[in-house]
Amino acid sequence: MQRPLAPAFCLFFIACCGFAARSQTRDFSPVPQDTVLLSKLCTNYQQHYKEELSQLPPTNKKDFQEIYGDRWKNIKEKFDKREIYTDADAQKYLDALAGEVIKANPGLAATPFHCYFSRSYIPNASYIGEGIILFNMGLFDRLANESEAAFILCHEISHYILHHQENSMNKYVTTINSEDVQSRLRKIKNSEYRKSEQLESLVKGLAFDSRRHSRDHEAQADSMAVVLMRPTRYDPAGALTTLALLDGVDKDGFDLEGDLQQIFNAKEYPFKKKWIKRDDGLLGGHARLKEEEMSDSLKTHPSCPLRIKLLTPMVKGRNAGGGVVDPAKFAALKERFRYEVIEYAYASDDYAESLFLSMELLQARPGDGYLVANIGRVMNGLYRAQKAHRLSKVVDMPSPGYPANYNSLLQFIQNLYLEDVASISYYFLGAYHPQLDRVTLFKAAYEESGRNLKEQ
Amino acid sequence: MRYSTKTGFSMLLAAVVSLSYQAVRAGDGKLSIDKVYAAYLRNSGSIIAKNQIKGYFFLYQSDKIDKHTNQYTLQILDENLNKVKDIKFEDTKKLSLLESSYNGNTISFLFKNEDNKTLDMKIYDFDGKLKYTYSREFDKKTDELMKEYETRHTDEGMNKNVFDLGDRGYVSVLPMRDGKQRTYEVDYYSSVTKSQWTYVPTDDEEKYAFAEYMGCTDSLIILQVEKRNHAMSGKSSSHIVGINFISKKKQFDVDYVNEDQILVPSSVVPLEGTNHLMVIGSYFDKGDNIDKDFSKGMAVYEITTTGKILTKSYNSWAGDFAKYLPTNRKGKIDDVGYLYIHKVIRTPDHKLFLVGEGYRRTANALGIATTVLLRSNAMGVTKIMVTDMVIMQFDEKYKVCYAQIYDKNDNTATWSNVSDYNSQHLLATYLKMTGAFDYEFTTGDEDNSNFSVCYSDWVRSSDYKGQTFNTIHYNGKKFTTDKIELKSKASTMRVFPAKSGNVMILEYFKKDKRLDFRLEKLG
Numbered sequence: 001m002q003r004p005l006a007p008a009f010c011l012f013f014i015a016c017c018g019f020a021a022r023s024q025t026r027d028f029s030p031v032p033q034d035t036v037l038l039s040k041l042c043t044n045y046q047q048h049y050k051e052e053l054s055q056l057p058p059t060n061k062k063d064f065q066e067i068y069g070d071r072w073k074n075i076k077e078k079f080d081k082r083e084i085y086t087d088a089d090a091q092k093y094l095d096a097l098a099g100e101v102i103k104a105n106p107g108l109a110a111t112p113f114h115c116y117f118s119r120s121y122i123p124n125a126s127y128i129g130e131g132i133i134l135f136n137m138g139l140f141d142r143l144a145n146e147s148e149a150a151f152i153l154c155h156e157i158s159h160y161i162l163h164h165q166e167n168s169m170n171k172y173v174t175t176i177n178s179e180d181v182q183s184r185l186r187k188i189k190n191s192e193y194r195k196s197e198q199l200e201s202l203v204k205g206l207a208f209d210s211r212r213h214s215r216d217h218e219a220q221a222d223s224m225a226v227v228l229m230r231p232t233r234y235d236p237a238g239a240l241t242t243l244a245l246l247d248g249v250d251k252d253g254f255d256l257e258g259d260l261q262q263i264f265n266a267k268e269y270p271f272k273k274k275w276i277k278r279d280d281g282l283l284g285g286h287a288r289l290k291e292e293e294m295s296d297s298l299k300t301h302p303s304c305p306l307r308i309k310l311l312t313p314m315v316k317g318r319n320a321g322g323g324v325v326d327p328a329k330f331a332a333l334k335e336r337f338r339y340e341v342i343e344y345a346y347a348s349d350d351y352a353e354s355l356f357l358s359m360e361l362l363q364a365r366p367g368d369g370y371l372v373a374n375i376g377r378v379m380n381g382l383y384r385a386q387k388a389h390r391l392s393k394v395v396d397m398p399s400p401g402y403p404a405n406y407n408s409l410l411q412f413i414q415n416l417y418l419e420d421v422a423s424i425s426y427y428f429l430g431a432y433h434p435q436l437d438r439v440t441l442f443k444a445a446y447e448e449s450g451r452n453l454k455e456q
Numbered sequence: 457m458r459y460s461t462k463t464g465f466s467m468l469l470a471a472v473v474s475l476s477y478q479a480v481r482a483g484d485g486k487l488s489i490d491k492v493y494a495a496y497l498r499n500s501g502s503i504i505a506k507n508q509i510k511g512y513f514f515l516y517q518s519d520k521i522d523k524h525t526n527q528y529t530l531q532i533l534d535e536n537l538n539k540v541k542d543i544k545f546e547d548t549k550k551l552s553l554l555e556s557s558y559n560g561n562t563i564s565f566l567f568k569n570e571d572n573k574t575l576d577m578k579i580y581d582f583d584g585k586l587k588y589t590y591s592r593e594f595d596k597k598t599d600e601l602m603k604e605y606e607t608r609h610t611d612e613g614m615n616k617n618v619f620d621l622g623d624r625g626y627v628s629v630l631p632m633r634d635g636k637q638r639t640y641e642v643d644y645y646s647s648v649t650k651s652q653w654t655y656v657p658t659d660d661e662e663k664y665a666f667a668e669y670m671g672c673t674d675s676l677i678i679l680q681v682e683k684r685n686h687a688m689s690g691k692s693s694s695h696i697v698g699i700n701f702i703s704k705k706k707q708f709d710v711d712y713v714n715e716d717q718i719l720v721p722s723s724v725v726p727l728e729g730t731n732h733l734m735v736i737g738s739y740f741d742k743g744d745n746i747d748k749d750f751s752k753g754m755a756v757y758e759i760t761t762t763g764k765i766l767t768k769s770y771n772s773w774a775g776d777f778a779k780y781l782p783t784n785r786k787g788k789i790d791d792v793g794y795l796y797i798h799k800v801i802r803t804p805d806h807k808l809f810l811v812g813e814g815y816r817r818t819a820n821a822l823g824i825a826t827t828v829l830l831r832s833n834a835m836g837v838t839k840i841m842v843t844d845m846v847i848m849q850f851d852e853k854y855k856v857c858y859a860q861i862y863d864k865n866d867n868t869a870t871w872s873n874v875s876d877y878n879s880q881h882l883l884a885t886y887l888k889m890t891g892a893f894d895y896e897f898t899t900g901d902e903d904n905s906n907f908s909v910c911y912s913d914w915v916r917s918s919d920y921k922g923q924t925f926n927t928i929h930y931n932g933k934k935f936t937t938d939k940i941e942l943k944s945k946a947s948t949m950r951v952f953p954a955k956s957g958n959v960m961i962l963e964y965f966k967k968d969k970r971l972d973f974r975l976e977k978l979g
Binding site: 188199289386417 | 488503518519534536583977
């Protein structure tokens with residue numbers, strides 16, 4: 001049922017409009033990362049990890065150490081690659097969002113955890129170990145209100161307090177070292193023929209078991225999240241709208257090829273159809289491969305409609321409103337994060353993603369200084385990389401596994417020769433010169449594109 | 457990198473690889489999957505269509521079924537190194553995969569089955585379903601000749617025997633030996649219906665014939681055939697042979713010896729939008745011995761699909777080429793030597809480019825000393841150097857109108873006594889057969905509107921000392937050059953041909969026992 005427009009939502013709407021109006025005159029500039037803080041945090045968590053290692057069970061200790069070591073490696077990478085967002089203002093807000101949950105659930109105080117924003121564009125959140133919950137900007141900027149954000153936090157907190165990850169690791173190590181699996185492996189080793197067939201059967205059984213647990217964990221985390229939300233001021237119905245959002249999160253309503261033809265069609269260097277030419281055959285990178293039917297028993301997550309169905313009775317009758325902590329800040333951060341993910345994609349050498357996200361947002365905000373400048377900056381980066389024979393380090397190759405629009409962008413990049421990249425960048429930026437010269441990033445990109453063109 | 461709906465495939469070309477199973481860890485003394493199972497890579501190679509790399513195949517032995525039979529997994533990767541198909545099948549344990557070709561609708565694989573002594577052509581559709589299998593017998597002598605035949609090209613990574621004929625099917629050109637007779641056979645394999653036939657040359661003069669596939673039209677398979685009257689005969693003749701794969705008959709066989717000149721074809725290019733073919737090669741005066749005498753220049757003939765000559769254009773070394781290159785009447789260019797033509801490229805705007813590489817004979821100081829002091833001529837008193845790259849352009853009347861020398865280091869190609877006794881023509885053939893030229897391959901758009909000529913070099917400068925991979929790139933208007941230095945943090949770095957306009961860079965890191973492949977666009 002459609003909810004009436006609450007006063008809080010109106011405020012939020014006004015705040016959004018206000019920001020949009022301001023963005024015409026104030027161009028985005030990324031928040032500088034606090035490297036000292038990142039290093040300090042990483043050192044603290046490393047200490048925690050070392051203490052954890054000393055408490056691992058003595059049986060199969062080496063395997064436990066290895067699997068916990070892998071988990072730590074992943075955590076450390078988040079700090080080393082500056083994925084953790086260090087902006088104090090955003091952190092304060094996230095702490096307040098989580099604080100509301102802790103305040104209403106005093107039992108949580110006994111198991112301290114820390115939430116951070118991740119600068120990743122991927123619409124996801126995760127508990128990564130050592131009491132760290134990451135909330136990706138790419139998910140936050142798609143949410144409608146604070147209750148939805150709270151559900152995401154509560155879901156990850158549930159994974160943490162229910163020790164889902166640790167239980168899975170424990171189960172994995174114990175199973176592999178069990179007498180049953182070991183005797184089956186011994187039998188396979190001693191077989192001369194049809195080893196592969198026997199292994200396939202063993203692996204399928206293990207995967208079935210592990211994924212069933214994974215699905216159980218997700219359902220448990222959903223239920224526990226609603227339980228944690230109930231005593232708070234957040235609306236537990238946010239769980240249902242969030243899951244509905246996640247169900248369609250991979251879809252984009254963006255005509256990328258049309259957009260490419262429009263924005264890179266300069267009078268001096270008109271768009272060439274061959275830039276978007278692709279081979280749809282099996283070997284061209286755009287094949288439509290027949291998905292091997294994954295039975296429900298082999299999926300790691302239950303489907304979103306099923307999760308909604310399971311949660312609906314738990315949230316029935318509650319309608320507390322979406323905004324609790326600071327709806328204006330929520331809206332402002334959402335706005336900021338749409339740009340921060342673009343900046344981080346570029347900073348982490350993911351040029352194709354940075355270009356994709358910039359083009360997508362530029363469609364809605366034509367002439368935006370940062371977006372225009374970033375498109376030029378990425379094209380210049382592609383020029384440098386291609387010249388140094390390192391293009392594959394900053395862009396993916398087209399693959400049947402990618403969404404169609406992103407794959408079209410990758411093909412476009414593959415189809416360009418060096419002189420095309422230089423010319424496209426120069427004439428694209430030239431259309432905004434001198435209007436955008438006030439934007440430092442734009443000025444630098446425009447000058448670099450001019451130098452690149454001269455080289456050709 | 458964007459999150460994918462599938463797990464990305466990382467290509468590890470290792471002798472032992474895990475195919476389908478994650479390596480499961482287990483404690484000391486305990487078993488893990490990687491300790492009980494391994495798949496072995498038997499063969500790998502490129503999948504070719506219209507002379508371009510479209511993908512890659514890897515044939516793994518994935519299991520043993522019984523004493524005589526293995527299970528194989530044929531893994532197909534697309535041009536961007538994404539895994540797109542796994543085909544599992546059982547076959548004899550004495551199986552190897554020779555070559556693969558692609559025609560947009562199907563993929564063909566030529567297997568050698570040593571158990572049955574057959575060459576098996578298997579044609580699969582995109583779902584990995586086997587459409588047709590064609591078998592033909594081979595014997596030991598054929599096998600030996602096939603190995604010899606494989607060394608006759610320098611375009612690394614490209615097919616030697618199997619080629620696509622558009623959406624109709626495939627052709628293989630196999631060298632044959634029957635007693636003292638050395639000849640060839642052409643096998644046609646349909647991908648549309650179950651149909652196969654073999655063309656066997658029957659002419660007397662084809663007792664000593666070596667055929668090379670040049671290309672196809674919508675009905676013709678075009679071969680360049682070098683024939684000798686006798687196995688040890690010093691005189692040979694070069695022919696263009698057209699075999700009609702619709703009528704299953706030889707349509708023409710011409711040797712282009714006229715009143716004044718002899719044309720020795722080295723390339724045939726079908727002319728888009730017409731039924732004509734362009735034949736390019738060296739020409740000699742009538743009566744010359746093409747194995748011993750110097751060529752007079754380069755000739756371009758336009759012919760019909762029945763072999764009839766429509767136009768002839770001659771470019772002499774002494775006259776036409778001398779306007780653009782410092783050439784003498786024997787075709788020798790100052791500081792470059794003689795030219796070997798590696799590639800003929802025709803662009804959509806009808807420009808014709810020839811890619812040549814210089815070679816010359818020089819005194820071999822060490823060989824002279826050895827000959828004098830030890831009375832042994834095993835090293836030869838001369839040696840052959842491969843010199844600069846040369847790009848030549850011809851106008852619409854096939855007259856040379858531009859030539860440019862691209863300097864590279866003079867690299868020693870051979871210093872055995874082969875260099876002392878052989879003619880320029882035979883030396884060039886020998887250098888090509890042994891892969892001694894620095895030219896690697898040409899890559900670019902299918903219509904040649906952009907192309908890059910690739911060659912290796914060895915640089916000794918104050919900034920860099922080592923091997924380099926070089927390209928001369930044509931963008932439809934002008935030529936530019938690009939260079940990759942092959943000395944990096946990796947223990948070994950090599951460059952292979954890849955999809956159009958790209959190269960595959962292989963880096964081996966000895967310390968980490970890691971092999972990285974990546975595709976890179978040429979600048």
